[in-house]
Amino acid sequence: MNEFAARLLDWFDEHGRKDLPWQRDVNPYRVWVSEIMLQQTQVQTVVPYFERFMRSFPAIANLADADIDDVLDHWSGLGYYARARNMHRTAQIIRDDHGGELPDSIDAMRALPGIGRSTAGAIISLALGGRQPILDGNVKRVLARHAAIDGWPGTSDVATTLWAMSEKYTPAERVDHYTQAIMDLGATLCTRTGPRCEVCPVRPDCTAYAAGNVADYPGRKPKRPKPLRMTTMVLAIAENAVYLERRPASGIWGGLWSFPELPPERIDDWCARIANGKSVGREQLLPLRHSFSHFDLDIHPVVIRFDQVNASVADGSDATWYRLDQRPPGGIAAPVQKLIDSLRNPDNVANH
Ligand code: SF4
Secondary structure, eight states: OOHHHHHHHHHHHHHSOOOSGGGSSOOHHHHHHHHHHHTTSOHHHHHHHHHHHHHHOOSHHHHHHSOHHHHHHHHTTTOOTHHHHHHHHHHHHHHHHSTTSOOSSHHHHHTSTTOOHHHHHHHHHHHHOOOOOOOOHHHHHHHHHHTTOOSOTTSHHHHHHHHHHHHHHOOSTTHHHHHHHHHHIIIIISOSSSOOGGGOTTGGGOHHHHHTOGGGOSOOOOOOOOOEEEEEEEEEEETTEEEEEEOOSSSTTTTOEEOOBOOGGGHHHHHHHHHTTOEEEEEEOOOEEEEOSSOEEEEEEEEEEESOOOGGGOOSSSEEEEETTSOOSSOBOHHHHHHHHHHHSGGGGGGO
8 A cells, every 4th residue: 555545544543533424324325415515515514414414315215306495495504506406406317217326336426417526436435445536625735735736726737637646545445444534634634724734644755844835735726806796685574474586496596595686676666566566664774795606796685564465476386475483485595594584683684
């Protein structure tokens, strides 16, 4: 076994994480769900989401047969909702075309929506013990520092170099422990800021450590200013209910429930449609900024209260009056949830 892997495995035996929920009752489905949740999200945030998800959808068949609203509800707050939509779609493909089991070949796995090379490698190595390399964000950072690989890993040249290193180091024996070990090393010691090199098992031959320039790796993404977009959301309230619409399946917050977004000049027409224009109060709240990876969004909320509404306008399938004391109709994006919470407590309305 190569020295890098041997050092990591010794370290893992003593310090690696062995009691995470997806390390119990290991199977490809549980590893798949955990890997998708862990993309862009920290372990401690993922744990309660994973446990709730598994209680509701303990097997692929349960996920495949579930309503997408229910799946998105279990994802509410985790962000990057395309992950949940892809998982649901993939579970249905597995049910219909793969006899209900995740395929065990890397190519068949990578053909499924939302499963890239690293996720497929993690499922095969962690759940099936097959020798496959992985290259998630943590592993990229460890390998880029260890061999002082210049450049941003988002470029194909750098990614190719890092994949070749990951392939070279991945051992044939104990591949499940090795895979967990290198992910753990990146998450707990070789962290983005404040790496703890003094206790790192691969420090003896770490190039960046020897050169004293650990912070230079991995190379940063070239900075471009983020564009700022603006939108107006209408928070319509009637008695103890708010008006929510289901967003289109694609695009931001696809399939989630949200307040309607309208240009200000169309708000009166909208009020006429849902309540014959008879609003009893209108109030502009402070804007709320939400950051996406590619742009920032300033949401300008307008609260409009009604005595009476045309109930037939919202039949529940794509629009509904959501009573604030009941379960939400499906998944709700974090900033929309924040606005709903501020409506539950009117004292917060002016300064959410
Ligand atoms: S020695 Fe430091 S920089 Fe090198 S792999 Fe270990 S923690 Fe990362």
